[in-house]
Each structure stands twice: as structure tokens, then as C-alpha cells.
Amino acid sequence: MSNFYIPAxxxxxxxxxxxxxxxxxxxxxxxxxxxxxxxxxxxxxRALRSSVRMFNVMSWxxxxxxxxxxLLNNTSDYALATAFRTFRAALLLDAAGLxxxxxxxxxxxxxxxxxPSETTPxxxxxxxxxxxxxxxxxxxxxxxxxxxxxxxxxxxxxxYHSRIVIPTNDAAILTxxxxxxEAIVLEAVAFLVSKTSxxxxxxxxxxxAREFRANVExxxxxxxxxxxxNQA
Numbered sequence: 001m002s003n004f005y006i007p008a009x010x011x012x013x014x015x016x017x018x019x020x021x022x023x024x025x026x027x028x029x030x031x032x033x034x035x036x037x038x039x040x041x042x043x044x045x046r047a048l049r050s051s052v053r054m055f056n057v058m059s060w061x062x063x064x065x066x067x068x069x070x071l072l073n074n075t076s077d078y079a080l081a082t083a084f085r086t087f088r089a090a091l092l093l094d095a096a097g098l099x100x101x102x103x104x105x106x107x108x109x110x111x112x113x114x115x116p117s118e119t120t121p122x123x124x125x126x127x128x129x130x131x132x133x134x135x136x137x138x139x140x141x142x143x144x145x146x147x148x149x150x151x152x153x154x155x156x157x158x159x160y161h162s163r164i165v166i167p168t169n170d171a172a173i174l175t176x177x178x179x180x181x182e183a184i185v186l187e188a189v190a191f192l193v194s195k196t197s198x199x200x201x202x203x204x205x206x207x208x209a210r211e212f213r214a215n216v217e218x219x220x221x222x223x224x225x226x227x228x229x230n231q232a
Contacts (some may be wrong), residue, residue: 013062017178022170024185026050031189032196043192049186051168052174055213059086061222062177067158068093071142071149080138083162086224087140090129091157100153104128105225106143119168122147126156160220161222180220183212 019027028044067081090103090143097213108130128143142156164176164184186209194202 007197008034013175014177015175017027017040018172018173018176018181019166020171021048023168023175027185028188028192032192043195044188047188047191047195048184050191051184052164054231055180055184056085056163058217059088059221059222059224060164060176060180062180064164064166064222067160068097069140069145069156069158070108071126071141071154071156073148074146076142076146077139078161079141080134080140080158080163081160083165084134084138085163087129087131087161088161089223089225090140091159092153094124094153095151097155099157103156104143106130108132111143114184120145124148124150125153127171131155146219161224169224171183176180183216184207188210195203 018227023047025041025044026045029040031131032040032043032163064173065081065083065087067084069078090105091099092101094100096192103126106128123146126142126144128148130141130143131139132139132141140158164174167174174184186205190202190205190209193205
């Protein structure tokens, strides 16, 4: 069967209904009667940043990304994409770029405890991968230690999660599904109300935000490879 290239649709990613950052800030400020006052706008921006950071404590299916690593002779450490958060999977590719096998995740703690040797002869092809501290170094280690690689299997495709990015200007949008955007905004509302209104009003806003967030988590939450959690 022939392979056909299908161009990406202009309607993806599905963010056409998402609000520009400036509109979100105006909406947030209105929740606490701030309108366009600079102080209220500043509080709204801080609340939105806090909300996005809260959502980034977990991985999301809409933030699945890919990175292809070309294997080099006698090289086992490779740089990760700057947007990296957590690994989803690592797949061995053949010379045509097709998947031939899956690499196993090995927690660095287990590798250091049970199999720390780097003096064995280099392997021609990998079978697993690990990371010692992705937050600090942004490095993934392909295992076992590589020597002269098998040219039939020259690359590895990393499936990984990135983080939700906070827009940097008022015309930009949150690149998330529209229902997730709403959940993020409601969380920001809860931050604002808790700081500016009564305890009871804050509790109500928090309950609304938590219910909405639970709904989007059920639909969109994802899990790192082998339940490894955050590699930081």
C-alpha cells in the first residue's frame, strides 16, 4: 500500500476560540471590580501566572511533543529540547525513520545502584534510556554505552511532554484546548478572589475552579513513561 502525505489542516491546533491574553486579563480584573486599573491588571497577570504554574504540576496529552535524536558513535548523552518536561516514550527507528522497537525507561537511581559500570565495550544499538537530572542539565542518556552504532538503527524518537507556556504579549493566546483555558482562568479567579474578597467568597471560587479542573484532568491528563514522574 502506498503512503500518502496529508497536509496539516489550518484548523489545528484547535485554538480558534481561545482569548488573547489581554482579554483574559480584562476578564480577570472585572471579577474583582478592577476594570482597566493598572493595579488590578497587575494582580490579574500574577494570578494567571500562578494558575498556569499550578496546571504545570502534571503532564497533559495536548502537550505531547516529539524529538528525533541521531545516534553518534561512542556517544550516549544527548541534549533534550528546551521545552522538555517529562518523557512519554523512547522509540528506536530504522534508517527509513520507521519505529522498530521501544526503549525501556530505567530510573537513574536504579542504574546507579545496580549497574553503574561504564567500562564495558560499547554497544551497537540501544535498548533503554535514563536521565540523571533533566532540570539541571537537559540531558538524556541512551543505554547501554554506545560504541560504533548499527547504521540500520541510527536514531531514537523521544515522545515527551512540554509545559503550558504563559503568553508573553497581550495578543498571544494560551495554546491549550478551550476548556482547559477556561479551567486555568477559573483557577486564576480563585487566586484573585481569595486575595481581595471574603473567606466565604474565596471558598466558593475555589470550589468552582476545582470542579472544572477535575473535569479537564479526566479528559486531558497524561502520564510519564513508567510512572517516572518529573525527572528534575
